[in-house]
Structure formats: C-alpha cells, structure tokens
Amino acid sequence: MIEVLTETGTQEPQRIRGLEMPWNRVMGSNEGAARAAHALGPWHPQEFMAECVETVPEAGGMMTFVFRRCDGAPLAFRAGQYVNVAFPVNGEEPEPVDRSYSLSSSPTEPWTFNITVKCDPTGLVSPWVHANVKPGTVLEMLGPVGAFHLPDADRRARYLLLAAGAGITPIMSMVRTIHSLPGQADVVVLYHGAAAGGFAFHKELAYTASVDSRVKVFYSLGDRSIPDGWEGLSGRLTAAMLEEVAPDANGRQVYACGPEGYLNTATELLKKVGVDDTSIYMEFFSGDRQTLLEYQAEVALAADFAEGIAEEIAESAEDYYESQPTAFGLYEPVYDADGTLEASGLPLEIVAPEAPGSDASAESAGGEPEAASPDASSFDTVGTGSLTMSFMRTGINVRIEPSERILEVAHRAGVRIGANCKEGMCGSCKVVKLSGEIEMNHQGGIRAREISAGKFLPCCSTARTDMVIDA
Amino acid sequence: MTASVNVPLNSRGKLAATLPAEQLAEITALFEFRRTGHSLDAPFYTDSTIFKIDMEAIFGQHWIFAASTAELPEPGDYVTVDYGPYSLIVLRNDDGGVNILHNVCRHRGARVLTDAAGTTGNLVCGYHSWTYSPEGNLIHASAPGETKFDKGCFGLKRAHGREVAGLIFACIADEPPADFDETAKIFEPYLAPHDLSKTKIAYQQNIIEEGNWKLVMENNRECYHCDGHPELACSLFPTWGLTEGLIPAHLQEVWDRNKEAQSTLEDRCRRYGLPYEVVEQLDTRIAGIRISRESLDGDGESFSPDGHRLSKKLLGDLRDFRLGRCSMHLQPNSWFHFLGDHVVTFGVFPINEHQTLVRTTWLVADDAVEGIDYDPEKLTYTWKQTNLQDKAFVELCQQGAGSPAYEPGPYMKSEYQVEAFINWYVQRVQEHLA
Ligand code: FES
Ligand code: FES
Ligand SMILES: [Fe+2]
Numbered sequence: 001m002i003e004v005l006t007e008t009g010t011q012e013p014q015r016i017r018g019l020e021m022p023w024n025r026v027m028g029s030n031e032g033a034a035r036a037a038h039a040l041g042p043w044h045p046q047e048f049m050a051e052c053v054e055t056v057p058e059a060g061g062m063m064t065f066v067f068r069r070c071d072g073a074p075l076a077f078r079a080g081q082y083v084n085v086a087f088p089v090n091g092e093e094p095e096p097v098d099r100s101y102s103l104s105s106s107p108t109e110p111w112t113f114n115i116t117v118k119c120d121p122t123g124l125v126s127p128w129v130h131a132n133v134k135p136g137t138v139l140e141m142l143g144p145v146g147a148f149h150l151p152d153a154d155r156r157a158r159y160l161l162l163a164a165g166a167g168i169t170p171i172m173s174m175v176r177t178i179h180s181l182p183g184q185a186d187v188v189v190l191y192h193g194a195a196a197g198g199f200a201f202h203k204e205l206a207y208t209a210s211v212d213s214r215v216k217v218f219y220s221l222g223d224r225s226i227p228d229g230w231e232g233l234s235g236r237l238t239a240a241m242l243e244e245v246a247p248d249a250n251g252r253q254v255y256a257c258g259p260e261g262y263l264n265t266a267t268e269l270l271k272k273v274g275v276d277d278t279s280i281y282m283e284f285f286s287g288d289r290q291t292l293l294e295y296q297a298e299v300a301l302a303a304d305f306a307e308g309i310a311e312e313i314a315e316s317a318e319d320y321y322e323s324q325p326t327a328f329g330l331y332e333p334v335y336d337a338d339g340t341l342e343a344s345g346l347p348l349e350i351v352a353p354e355a356p357g358s359d360a361s362a363e364s365a366g367g368e369p370e371a372a373s374p375d376a377s378s379f380d381t382v383g384t385g386s387l388t389m390s391f392m393r394t395g396i397n398v399r400i401e402p403s404e405r406i407l408e409v410a411h412r413a414g415v416r417i418g419a420n421c422k423e424g425m426c427g428s429c430k431v432v433k434l435s436g437e438i439e440m441n442h443q444g445g446i447r448a449r450e451i452s453a454g455k456f457l458p459c460c461s462t463a464r465t466d467m468v469i470d471a
Numbered sequence: 472m473t474a475s476v477n478v479p480l481n482s483r484g485k486l487a488a489t490l491p492a493e494q495l496a497e498i499t500a501l502f503e504f505r506r507t508g509h510s511l512d513a514p515f516y517t518d519s520t521i522f523k524i525d526m527e528a529i530f531g532q533h534w535i536f537a538a539s540t541a542e543l544p545e546p547g548d549y550v551t552v553d554y555g556p557y558s559l560i561v562l563r564n565d566d567g568g569v570n571i572l573h574n575v576c577r578h579r580g581a582r583v584l585t586d587a588a589g590t591t592g593n594l595v596c597g598y599h600s601w602t603y604s605p606e607g608n609l610i611h612a613s614a615p616g617e618t619k620f621d622k623g624c625f626g627l628k629r630a631h632g633r634e635v636a637g638l639i640f641a642c643i644a645d646e647p648p649a650d651f652d653e654t655a656k657i658f659e660p661y662l663a664p665h666d667l668s669k670t671k672i673a674y675q676q677n678i679i680e681e682g683n684w685k686l687v688m689e690n691n692r693e694c695y696h697c698d699g700h701p702e703l704a705c706s707l708f709p710t711w712g713l714t715e716g717l718i719p720a721h722l723q724e725v726w727d728r729n730k731e732a733q734s735t736l737e738d739r740c741r742r743y744g745l746p747y748e749v750v751e752q753l754d755t756r757i758a759g760i761r762i763s764r765e766s767l768d769g770d771g772e773s774f775s776p777d778g779h780r781l782s783k784k785l786l787g788d789l790r791d792f793r794l795g796r797c798s799m800h801l802q803p804n805s806w807f808h809f810l811g812d813h814v815v816t817f818g819v820f821p822i823n824e825h826q827t828l829v830r831t832t833w834l835v836a837d838d839a840v841e842g843i844d845y846d847p848e849k850l851t852y853t854w855k856q857t858n859l860q861d862k863a864f865v866e867l868c869q870q871g872a873g874s875p876a877y878e879p880g881p882y883m884k885s886e887y888q889v890e891a892f893i894n895w896y897v898q899r900v901q902e903h904l905a
Binding site: 155156158186247248250251252274276278279 | 739742743770772779780783784785788789790791792793811838
C-alpha cells in the first residue's frame with residue numbers, strides 16, 4: 001500500500017553560506033569548554049586499539065565494520081581520510097598485515113567510525129576480514145591519515161564526487177558529512193558500478209538525495225549489459241557524461257576515488273571539460289599514482305606530531321609493548337635488553353650486521369635472513385656526496401648529500417625498493433636500516449613499533465650519517 | 472549607499488561667465504561646428520581653457536567612477552582621488568556607507584589627507600590641526616581667545632556618493648544628473664554575481680599618459696587598433712566592434728571561432744541566469760553606458776595566453792570559470808572587465824590638458840592566496856602590456872594634435888563607440904555652456 005502525501009511547503013531551506021567543519025572554530029580556541037572539545041578535531045594520526053561493534057553487509061560484496069576506540073575517545077578525522085589497520089591474518093605469526101581502508105562514516109558522528117571492505121576472493125586480507133572480524137574483535141589501528149579529504153572550510157562548496165566500485169567509501173563519508181552539516185553546498189555524485197545490484201549504499205544515497213536538495217546522485221553501469229528497468233546512466237565515464245551530470249564541473253572541486261584505470265580516464269576527461277588540475281583530488285586504490293596533496297602544510301603538521309609521538313614511544317619501547325593488551329592473541333612481541341625484537345613462541349631470527357657502529361638489529365623483512373653480511377668495502381661506489389649509503393643486498397655503495405631523499409638516490413643507483421606514494425603515507429617503500437641515522441618526515445605510513453625495530457621509509461627520509469641499509 | 476549633503480560649491484556656468492566674450496564665442500563655435508564622425512579639432516586636446524571647461528562641465532557635473540569597494544573594505548578606510556583641480560576623499564564610514572569629501576581644509580585650504588590611501592579615524596589637517604569627523608564636521612580647532620568662532624560653519628565640503636554592485640561613484644555637482652539610478656539598474660544585475668564586496672586588490676597600477684583625457688577614452692572605445700595588442704589578442708577576439716560583413720579576410724577564421732564561443736557562452740549564461748545581452752546607450756542618456764558579456768578565446772576563462780583562469784578562486788557565487796568577460800563602458804571616465812576569476816577596473820583621472828592618470832586595479836576573490844591561487848605577475852601581465860601599448864598610441868595622437876598639420880580625420884565604422892563618446896561629450900558641454 002502506498003500512501004501518497006501531498007507535499008506543500010516546497011521552499012528551499014535557508015542556509016548559512018558555505019560549509020564549515022564543526023571542529024574548525026574549536027581548534028582555534030583555547031578557552032574553557034571549547035578547549036575540551038579539541039578531542040573532536042582532527043589533529044594528528046595516532047595509534048589506538050578499536051573494537052568492532054557491528055558489521056553491516058552492503059551491496060556489491062562489501063561489508064561495513066563499525067568500530068569504537070577501546071579508550072572511549074572519539075575518532076577525529078576528515079571526511080575522505082583512511083586508517084591503517086593491522087590484521088592478524090596469520091593468527092600466531094609475528095607480523096600482522098597492515099592495510100589501509102577509507103573511513104566511510106562521517107566525522108560528525110565521531111564516537112564510532114566505519115570502514116567498508118570489499119571482499120576480493122583472491123586477496124590475502126579482505127576475505128579474512130569478512131570471515132573473522134566480528135563484534136568484539138579488537139584491532140590495532142593508526143590514523144587518521146591521507147590528504148584526500150574535504151577542506152575544513154569552503155565558502156563555495158561545490159563538489160563533483162566521482163566514485164567507481166569500492167571507491168565509493170571515502171566519497172560516502174563526504175556525502176554523509178555534508179548532509180549532516182548546515183550550510184550551502186552543491187554536490188553531484190557520479191557513481192560507476194559493475195552490476196545493477198552492486199551499488200553499495202544506494203538506498204542511503206537515494207534517501208539523502210531525496211531529502212537534501214544539495215545532493216544529486218547519478219549511477220552508471222559501466223560497460224556491462226543493462227538490465228530491464230535500469231534507470232541510471234550507462235557506459236564508462238565520458239566527457240559527455242560529465243557534462244550531463246555537472247555542466248558546471250569547470251567550477252567545482254572534484255574528488256575522485258576508484259581503480260587506477262578509471263582515475264586515469266577521469267583525469268583526462270576532467271581536463272577536457274575544463275577542470276583545472278589543481279581542483280582535482282584523487283585517491284588511488286591501486287597503482288603507483290601519487291595522491292594529490294592540497295593540504296601540504298596541514299599534513300606536514302600532522303606528520304610532525306606523529307613523529308613526535310613515535311619518538312616518545314620509541315624511547316620507552318619496552319613500556320610501550322608491555323602496555324599493549326596481549327589478551328587479544330594478536331602478537332606478543334618481547335623487547336629484550338639488547339633491543340632485539342622477538343616474536344614469542346617462534347624461533348628467534350636475529351640479523352646481526354657487522355657494520356661498524358651498528359646498534360640496531362631487526363628481524364628480517366620477510367626475506368632470507370642474511371647468513372653473513374658481505375663486506376661493504378668491496379662494493380662499487382657510485383654518485384657524489386658527503387655520506388655513504390651501503391645497500392647490502394644490492395651490493396653497492398652510494399654517495400649521498402644530507403639533503404637528498406634516500407629513495408630517489410637509491411633508485412638512481414638501481415637499488416630496487418618498491419614505492420607508491422613517495423610521501424611517507426603508504427608504507428610501501430619500508431626497508432630496514434642496519435645502521436646510521438636518518439631524518440624521516442613520514443605521514444603515517446609507518447608505525448612506532450616498526451621504527452623502533454629499525455625500519456624506515458626512504459621516500460621521505462634524508463641521511464644524517466653514513467648508512468647501512470638492508471636492501 | 473551614501474547619504475549626501477548638498478553644499479553649493481559654485482554657481483553654474485561660473486567659468487563661462489569669467490571668460491572674455493570673444494574667447495567664449497570661439498569655444499562655443501568649436502563645439503557647435505564639430506564635424507560629426509570626425510575626431511575633434513586640435514584645441515580640444517591642447518587648450519587649457521577647454522580643459523577647464525571639461526573639468527567644470529564633465530568632471531564637475533557628472534557621476535565619475537572613483538574606486539571599488541575592495542579599495543575601502545573597512546570603516547575608516549579611504550582613498551584620495553585627484554583630477555584636474557579637484558581632490559576628493561572617498562571614505563568608508565561607520566555605517567558601511569561611503570562619504571565623499573572635498574580634500575580641502577576649511578581653514579586655509581591645505582590638503583587634509585595627503586596619502587593616496589589609508590585608514591583614519593578623524594581627519595586631521597597637517598597644517599594647524601583642524602580636526603574633522605569622518606562625516607566632515609569640524610570637531611576641533613584650537614582657538615585661543617576666539618569668541619565668535621562657530622565650528623558648525625566649517626565642515627569639509629561634501630559631495631554625492633553612490634555605491635552600486637561594489638563600484639563607488641562620486642558627483643561633485645550640487646544636483647547630480649538624475650538618470651544615474653537608471654543606469655545603475657542596467658548594470659547592477661550583470662555585476663552582482665561577481666560580488667565585488669568579497670574581493671581584494673591583487674594589484675593596482677597608476678600610469679600617467681602624456682595625452683588629453685579624451686584621447687585616452689577614445690582609444691579605449693575601439694578595437695580597430697587591436698593588432699597593436701599581441702598579448703591581449705590571445706584571449707580577446709580582435710573582431711570586437713565588427714559585425715558580419717565588416718570582417719576582413721585575415722580575421723574570418725577568428726570571427727567564426729568568436730561566433731561559436733559566443734553561442735556556447737550564451738547557453739551557459741542562460742543556464743546560470745546571467746545576463747549577457749548588449750545594452751548600448753552611450754550617448755542616448757546622460758549616464759552613458761555600454762555593457763555586455765562576451766566570449767573570450769581559448770579556454771574562455773580569463774586574460775591569459777591560453778584563456779585559462781589566472782586565479783583559482785571563483786568570484787561570488789559564480790559556478791563556472793568559463794564566463795568570458797562582462798565588459799562595461801561608462802561615460803565619462805571608466806571601463807571594466809568582470810571575469811569568473813578576477814575583475815579589472817580602469818579609472819581615468821585628468822591631470823591637465825596633456826596629461827592623464829590611468830588607474831588600473833586587478834581584483835581577485837578575497838580568499839585567494841597570492842602565490843597559491845594566483846601569481847600577480849601572470850594576473851596582471853596582459854593588461855600591463857596592453858596599457859603600455861595604449862599609452863604609446865595615445866601619446867602619438869597627442870603629439871599629432873600639437874602639430875599645425877593636424878586636421879580631424881574620419882572615424883571608421885568599427886569606431887562608432889568613439890563617435891558616441893565624443894558626441895556624448897559635446898552634448899554635455901553644450902548643455903553646460905547654454
Ligand atoms: S613510498 Fe609511500 S611511504 Fe614511501
Ligand atoms: S589649513 Fe588646515 S588647519 Fe590650517
Ligand atoms: Fe588598446
């Protein structure tokens with residue numbers, strides 16, 4: 001039975017100009033109650049434990065996991081950011097597997113937060129997550145991180161949000177955030193999916209669009225065959241489709257998230273319809289493209305804090321690890337007097353490099369433990385610079401200046417180190433430092449326990465002394 | 472909007488009354504026998520008496536563009552505007568309105584404010600410290616032993632002010648022409664979407680051109696000479712002022728591109744509810760105006776080599792950068808370009824019969840960050856170059872007007888706006904002398 005209600009008042013709501021995130025004013029204030037509310041503002045990435053409190057199956061093989069922090073604090077973040085989660089996929093293995101997942105909930109509801117995970121049956125982590133993370137599961141997380149997010153204040157607030165497949169998760173956070181805030185905004189969502197029934201959040205998106213005149217949502221079925229009754233668009237992203245859903249794309253800020261191929265196409269097309277590349281923000285879920293950074297300063301600030309915290313933690317590494325709950329059965333590292341990190345219950349693997357001045361040891365980074373370190377003095381030396389970096393696996397010495405980023409120099413010298421973001425966010429370039437001192441400017445791509453275990457991110461590090469590197 | 476107080480300044484036709492009858496007859500004849508469709512006789516550009524008449528009949532009677540809101544955003548902010556014998560203070564008052572005051576101390580006539588712009592509470596004359604309120608009232612004058620001194624009689628002289636869509640106009644006549652409000656109604660809807668109240672000055676340039684102010688205006692009112700503006704020609708279609716049938720072969724391709732860009736622009740304007748039609752009443756009303764929104768070449772966004780935006784922040788509530796340029800010509804002393812990303816205002820302030828100050832001001836959104844959203848060098852490049860080229864053209868003409876060999880030449884079809892300007896000018900002066 002459908003009851004038809006005649007709608008009367010069709011007037012537009014009256015709104016304040018532009019959008020402003022609720023923490024914006026609080027962060028600028030140091031007085032009284034506002035001071036206490038600082039906890040609600042995104043400030044710097046932290047390491048914390050979070051408990052799953054709900055799981056919600058979504059269309060398209062996705063599952064939303066609702067978490068709350070174990071310490072009860074709200075999770076402050078910006079719509080579009082992600083958390084890095086340590087999943088103990090191998091049960092008792094010493095190293096959990098880290099994965100980054102965009103937050104799909106709105107930071108205006110900070111007491112719980114959601115990540116939405118698409119199950120990739122061939123993947124290592126996502127099937128495990130779907131099968132094992134349940135209410136009660138406690139996981140170690142780091143976040144929030146990422147420069148792909150809405151600005152804290154925007155008096156224009158005209159957005160074109162492009163999502164393909166699982167790329168909808170950070171976009172969903174943005175839509176939810178804008179919907180929950182007062183203020184003028186103009187949001188067009190264009191959401192590409194593979195199957196008519198596979199659009200996660202489509203009910204909520206439809207509802208939001210129906211009650212919030214600021215939000216318009218368009219669906220397109222990509223290049224799949226179109227079932228009867230499909231009312232959305234069809235076909236892959238084209239310039240004509242962009243013109244159709246947002247003829248004023250040219251004047252909007254564009255946030256796009258999805259697989260690399262989709263985003264590469266989007267970049268081209270957006271240029272074609274006249275969107276300036278400084279108005280395009282992208283989150284690559286795969287591939288090696290670099291995330292566009294608009295908020296360099298803000299992120300750098302966050303990184304400073306993160307590093308400060310990491311150092312603090314590293315100084316009291318023993319206390320830190322002892323303070324971690326062991327009851328969850330995730331891992332039980334032991335920190336011994338020599339600074340060796342060991343996984344309890346497993347054979348101890350120690351790399352004891354003979355490089356002079358070395359006081360740090362670390363477990364092997366997944367590869368074969370070095371039986372005996374070769375002698376770096378027999379390596380070829382390339383490049384110029386005041387410091388020497390010895391790459392033990394590659395067998396080369398590279399001269400470097402203290403101002404140069406280690407990853408670039410290493411790449412030039414032919415040392416193979418994987419790298420994605422090149423900005424200290426993704427963690428893919430992580431290597432073990434056998435000796436020497438570096439200065440690292442990371443943005444959440446590495447954890448304190450990893451730093452204290454001698455790892456670092458060469459993409460965002462410079463050398464302070466001669467170095468010996470396990471790569 | 473400004474409340475204005477009328478203080479009689481001088482009686483009408485004062486200058487004409489003081490001129491020897493013979494000289495006055497000569498000058499009146501010059502106006503009367505002006506040859507339509509031709510440039511003016513030399514004395515209009517060189518004669519100091521005609522310059523005085525211009526100051527009285529045009530700059531003393533009509534609404535002139537003085538500044539934009541961005542130049543005085545806060546209460547107490549002021550600019551001084553000098554032209555001919557006049558100096559005006561344009562001051563943002565505490566009520567948000569604008570006061571226009573003559574910058575002439577009522578004690579012994581010293582300039583009260585000597586800076587080009589600034590912020591002030593009360594206005595203190597530097598000579599003997601007479602102190603005026605922002606409204607112009609004399610509030611303090613140390614007067615030892617004076618008994619009969621009535622401060623109420625010595626306020627700064629006030630003139631009329633109007634603020635429309637972020638542009639500030641001044642009129643020093645006792646009774647300003649009444650049709651300005653109608654003109655304002657024409658241009659207000661074109662300008663309002665650019666929201667000048669939310670802009671700031673990115674750059675201001677003052678150049679003195681060695682030429683009569685009318686030559687400066689004439690030069691602006693045609694694009695016949697636009698071949699001389701290579702930088703501007705990147706974005707501005709050099710077919711400006713031409714119509715079908717007048718297009719020379721070498722511009723045919725440009726013309727076709729122009730037409731297509733124009734129709735795309737008009738579609739966009741209709742979508743956003745922006746007016747674009749040409750309104751042209753340059754000499755058919757007292758407050759003469761031409762306004763329209765026209766396409767730009769390339770990306771169609773701004774005055775850059777490829778037509779791409781020069782500031783990354785959209786003005787006002789505009790939704791699109793590809794809005795071409797809304798251009799406005801006002802008689803007697805201004806023209807403007809309103810784009811999606813910035814605004815350029817041009818004010819012409821005569822100094823004497825052979826020198827003119829041209830003030831060009833580039834405005835961007837007030838939240839645009841220099842070095843991030845815009846680069847002042849790039850923002851100003853095209854019009855700085857164009858201004859220099861125009862200055863040279865004007866100066867060549869001024870030199871010509873000084874030669875005994877000079878005689879008025881015919882305006883071409885594409886120079887119809889020059890004719891309209893001159894026709895407007897001649898009519899206004901004749902009305903004044905009558
Ligand atoms: S490449 Fe991403 S952290 Fe180094
Ligand atoms: S002239 Fe101004 S106070 Fe004397
Ligand atoms: Fe010119």
